[in-house]
Amino acid sequence: MSVPVSVAQPDAVRRKVEAWLGEDDPADVIALTARPEWPTEPVLSINGRQVRVVPCHTPLAARAALYDRVDGERLVLLTELTDSELGDGLLAHLSKQKVRKIDPWDLVRQLFGGVTSLDPTLVRVGRWVADALTDYSPADGWPAPPGAILTRDHALRSLTAELLSLPAAELDGSGLVQWSADALRQRVFSTLPDDVADGVTTHLVRTAGPVAVPIMAAVRAGHGVDVIPLGLLAGLLWPAGSDQAAEVAAAIGRTRLEPRFGGLRLDPPQAEALHRAAEAWVYRTVDSGDDGRDEAMRMLRRAESIAAEIGITGLLGASAVLPSGFLQRLRSFADAVRLAVPAGGTALPAAVARAQSALATVEAHRAAEPRRLETARMAVRLLRWLGSPDGPPPATLLDALHRQVRQDGWVDRARLDIFAGDADPQVAEAYRLLHRAVDARRTRHDQQFATLLAVATSAETAPGALLRVEDVLDRVVQPILDQDRRVLLLVLDGMGVAAATELAESITRTGTWLELTPDGGPRTGVLAALPTVTEASRCSLLSGRIAAGRQQAERTAFQQRFPAGRLLHKAALRAGAGAALDPEVLAALNDPATPVVAAVVNTIDDALDRSEPGVTVWGEDTITAVGDLLASAADRVVVVVSDHGHVVDRGPESIVLPSTSSENRWRPATEPAGDAEVVVSGSRVALGDGAVVLPWREEVRYGPRKAGYHGGAAPAEAVIPLLMLTAGDDAALSGWAGGPVASPDWWREPLADSSPPSASATPNRRRPRRPVEPQQPASLFDLTAVPAAKAPPPTPAPPDLVAALLASERYAQRRDPRTPLAQERVASLLGTLLAGGDRATLDTLAARAGIPAHRITGTVTALRRLLQVEGYPVLTLDPDGRTVHLNRALLIEQFELEAR
Known part of the structure; x- marks a missing residue:
């Protein structure tokens, strides 16, 4: 009784016949165990020889094939009959006088250059591997293994590379993500039998990690070209530490995204791996040039489109690369600014600190628009200025002049950016409120200055230290x-x-x-x-x-x-x-x-x-x-x-006053000064016969509108x-x-929040995830440098840590007697770092230690050498090139300082 067998694959038959012809067998006929079906052309040309394939259901059919054979033609009989069923008469005409089996692993050995043996673990993977290696063998053959044994890794790597049209060296996460962007290269894989596709995916998980699962699932579901956009969204839908509302929205989004992965429900490691790989692809592609930048933007726009389709646009603020995420972060920052703007008086430190924190989130976005980001930084600086006490009015004109040089000129620089504003109405409204609060204080200062100027000018006051x-x-x-x-x-x-x-x-x-x-x-x-x-x-x-x-x-x-x-x-x-x-x-x-x-x-x-x-x-x-x-x-x-x-011109806020002259910011003193004006007279008034009226309010002008004006007080x-x-x-x-x-403290240093934390305060709904990447250039999309991730708050240092260091024996040994750093300078620098949570900018260190601005880099270098015992980096400079970081624990360990 015959045993049911499978249909012979044409490639398998061809490979078997090639091996037979290479055996120098005198027989002209070979019988192969297979279902007697042949769906393709009956005559094959193999190595210059004509070979006819004949399905044989019965011994009679086999005899007819032998009888009809043309001289010089070789025969391949496909039959389910056994040797006994064929009989000795027919067997005498067959190669080896028996029906031969198509052993797929024999074919595999042949395809890999005739290796002597197979890795047992390869055979245990399953018959699908042998069939796939036969069916998808490249025209120039499989690459020979490095030794005499065909290992599982070599065979599966070769097969996977061929099916994905991807070099074997690129069968990793980044290579698969790049592959997914090419629809043409996905066609072969998307049509594979399930067992082959499953097996290849299993192999990719071993080589590329969990990222392979969602990538291949999306390809099989027909959404392979969306792998990168889906990966960008994955970081938003599998968040860590989300609040309840965000988790509900993310759960709904995950459900709606499942069909794009063929119904696969991703687990958090798979989603995280896909997210990291997609973001890394964006960074690499943007850095590759203008064409890459355009391609990256296409993927980002596609991700936002998918987010809209599945209803998760509200979660995009957590993305560090999607443009909509930047706008959402900027709007959240604007909300913090609006809450921090004082109704009158001084801004509350806690509110300013929240705005600073919101700014850090905006800065962390890799697609931040440089101009808008710089405006946000200026807004925080102005909040810090509003958070500092105004102080008493200046007593002299010199004091008022120095306030302008050392404080208010920096305010003017920042408020020019705020006045220019932002295109988004929500952000613009916050800036408008901030500008109004800044103007209120600056208006007082302007009036104080103008009053002192008028008095000193008319009194012909000797200049003294005042430089005219x-x-x-x-x-x-x-x-x-x-x-x-x-x-x-x-x-x-x-x-x-x-x-x-x-x-x-x-x-x-x-x-x-x-x-x-x-x-x-x-x-x-x-x-x-x-x-x-x-x-x-x-x-x-x-x-x-x-x-x-x-x-x-x-x-x-x-x-x-x-x-x-x-x-x-x-x-x-x-x-x-x-x-x-x-x-x-x-x-x-x-x-x-x-x-x-x-x-x-x-x-x-x-x-x-x-x-x-x-x-x-x-x-x-x-x-x-x-x-x-x-x-x-x-x-x-x-x-x-x-x-x-x-x-500068204030646009609709401008106030135009009448004047008999054509000047924009001064007029003859023919009419008394109004509330926004002051009369100045004396020898320092070079026009108007020694007496003129000057506006001190910046909104005022007399003449035609321009971009900016001068002439006033x-x-x-x-x-x-x-x-x-x-x-x-x-x-x-x-x-x-x-x-x-030169910059004031509020320009460069965060305002500390001394208020206790609120018991009702809720944590951030999620922390934006950052891919583990080599350091990026200063920016993504021509952006400013991305700030280094903030370290957790350090353990408070013992109050005498600096004193203990300066008194330690190892510190004394490391001091260079030829060019020693002054003890008080070391103490000041370290004290500043410790007070700032082990971090401080170079400008802050210079200002606090009384070091000229141009010498601080050399001073910090000398301090690094002093503290760097056996090459351990106690002091480092962050990638931004301007922030110094102290490793407090390492300082204590290297100098054997005991916490007291």
Whole structure:
């Protein structure tokens, strides 16, 4: 009785016949055990020989096939008959005189170059492997195994690579994710029999990890091209530590997503693996160039589309890469800002701290828009400023001027960004409320400044330590010349304190130029002539006395003051094709006989008429003449000043007052001053016959609308910044030394929340997950650097930890007697780090330890060497390049400090 057998696969028959023909068997007929069915062409051409395949249900059919055989033709008989059923007469004509079996593993050995043996674990995987290796054998054959034994890993890796059209080296998580983006390469796998597809998936789980399960399930369900978008959503639907409402929404989303995985219900490890692999793909693809960026954005948009289809758009805020997630985070931040804006008085530290925390979440988003992110940072800075006490009014005009230079100019810089606002109405409303609160305090300051200015001007008060614009040549430039140093005087028309803070950062960023301040103390400023217009204040600056006039008057007065000097206006700086500066300008800068070169740069003042001064970041890239002049002035001391500052147009908030003149921010004193104005008179008033009315409120103007204005009594107009720069020598001038960090504490340091935690406070609904990746470049989608993940709060240090360190024997051994760091400096630096939760920015360390800004990097390097016992990193610099981290536990261990 015959035993039922399977249908012979054409490839298996071909391989078996190839092996038979290679045996040098004299027989011309071979019988193979198989169901007598042959669905394809009966004649095969194998190695140049004609082979006919004949299904034989009975011995009679086998005899007929032998009888009909053409000379020279080989026969393959497919039959379920046994040797006894065929009989000796037929067996005599057959190869080996018997019906031969198609052993799939024999074929596998043949396909892999005739290996001598098979890994037993390969055979135990199942018959499907042998059949698949036969059926899907590539035209150029399977790659030979490294030894005589065909191992399971080699066979399955070769089979999987062939079925996925993927190099064997890429059979990992990242390779599978990349493969999923190509629909053409998925077609073979999507049509595989279930046993083969299951087996290949099982192998991929062993090699690529749990990520293989959802990827292959999505491919088999016909959603393979959506693997990356699905992975981006997986991190939102399998969250860790979610609140109840978010968990309910995620559970609904998981159910709706299951059909896209063919009904597979992912477990958390699989979802997490898919999420990490998808985000890693986004980072790599974005970094690959413009085409990659476009492809990544397509996937991100597709993920958001799927989120809308399954109703989980409310969860996108937890995503660190989806653009909608950034907007949701920004809106949550705006809510925190709105709650932190004080109704009056001082912002509450707890509310400001919550806004700071919300900002950190916004910063962690890899698709954050740089401009909007920077505006959010400015908002937090302004909240911190509002969270600090306002203090008593300044007693003198010098005090008011220094408040503008050291505090309010930084406020102006931040509020310009807030005024420019955000495109999203919800965020814009929060910024509007914040700007209103900032303006309320700044308005008080402006009025205080204007009152002091009017009193001092009319009283003809002696300047004392106050530096006036007409004094700059005698009190700043001449003392430099007296020390046998040449000067480049840069006059940036229209530059206020806010713009100067940006310019100073731009110039000193590389360390080529260092900023000097009076005796190494805080920055000072200069008081403009009145009204604060170019005709009065710039002419007074370049004349060395209160005067009014235009370029010719300036040139004449400057030449009288410095006969060997050179004054260059805009036209003189222009050059022909190929040159940044006119050759005569370069000659003047390089001429030892020209002690002073003064250059007037009008970029900022021009922007008040034709550009957007409120949103421009003023630096060497936006004021190109500055960089060009500095490049040729390395042996000169550079003094940067302006003639006046400016205020920006307030749009619908502007107040237009009547005036008999056409000036925008001053008018003759023919009518009394109103509530927003002040009358100034005296010898420092260069126009209006020595008496004019100046507005102190920034919203006020008299003339036609422009982008910005100047002429009034607001400190943003009347206070001139003063920057002193040298090329790498902080001891270049007597009376001047390396400047400290210029920014105020609230600009760079988080405001501590001293309030106890609320018992009703709920935790964040989820913590955004970050893929384990090599360090990314400064940004994704040309973004700013992603802040390092915050460490958990450290264990409080014993109060005498620093003292114990300084007294330890190992510390004494490590101190370099040739260039020791002062004990008090070490104590200050470590104390700052410990007080800041073992972290502090370089600027904060410099400010707290009293170190000049340009020396802090070298000081921290010296401290790292001092504390780095046996190479252990007690002190490290975060990837942002500006945050120092102290490993407190390692410090205690390496210096054998006992917690007391």
